[in-house]
C-alpha cells in the first residue's frame with residue numbers, strides 16, 4: 001500500500017509543477033504515503049479489537065464523563081485536518097468501559113475521512129454498543145482547516161456537534177447535568 005500511495009504522491013508533486021527528484025522531495029512521496037496511512041489507521045481497526053474486553057461489571061448508574069479527549073481527523077471533502085476536542089458522557093447500566101477505551105474509540109473513527117456530524121454519531125453509537133449504557137452523550141468542538149487555510153478563510157469559527165442517545169436524550173435533567181459538567185473547566 002505504501003508503494004502504491006507513494007507513486008500517486010510522486011505524480012501529484014509533478015503535476016503541481018515541482019521536481020520530485022530534487023533532494024528535498026526525493027523521499028517525500030514515501031513519507032507522505034506513510035503519514036496518510038497513519039492518519040487513516042482507523043479503517044484497519046475494529047471496535048472489538050480496540051476495546052479488548054475492557055468492559056467491567058459495576059453497580060454505578062450515575063453519569064460518567066470523559067472530557068477533553070483531543071481529536072485529529074481529516075474532512076472527507078478536502079482531506080484537510082479538522083482538530084478539536086471530544087467529550088463523552090454515559091449512564092452505565094451494569095457495565096463500565098475502561099477509561100482509555102473512550103480515547104481509542106474516538107481515534108478509531110477520527111482516523112478516517114470524516115464529516116464531524118457523522119464522527120460524533122459513530123462515537124456515540126460505539127459507546128452505546130460496547131457498554132449497553134442507558135444513555136450516551138457525545139459533544140465534539142472542532143476547527144476545520146478547509147475553512148481556515150482555504151475557501152472562506154475564517155480563522156475563529158468552530159463547529160460544535162452533539163449526539164444524545166437513550167436517557168441522555170429523553171431525560172432533560174440528565175442531559176442538563178451532562179452539559180453542565182462539560183461546561184465546567
Ligand SMILES: Nc1nc2c(ncn2[C@@H]2O[C@H](COP(=O)(O)OP(=O)(O)OP(=O)(O)O)[C@@H](O)[C@H]2O)c(=O)[nH]1
Pocket residue numbers: 075076077114115116117144146147151152
Ligand atoms: N457539515 C459539514 N461540512 C463540512 C465538514 N467538513 C467540511 N465541510 C464542508 O463541506 C462543504 C463542501 O462544499 P463544496 O461547495 O462542495 O466544496 P468547496 O467548493 O471546496 O467549498 P468551500 O469550502 O465553500 O470553498 C464546505 O461547505 C465545507 O465547509 C464537516 O465536518 N461537516
Ligand SMILES: [Zn+2]
Pocket residue numbers: 075076077078079080144146147
Ligand atoms: Zn473540508
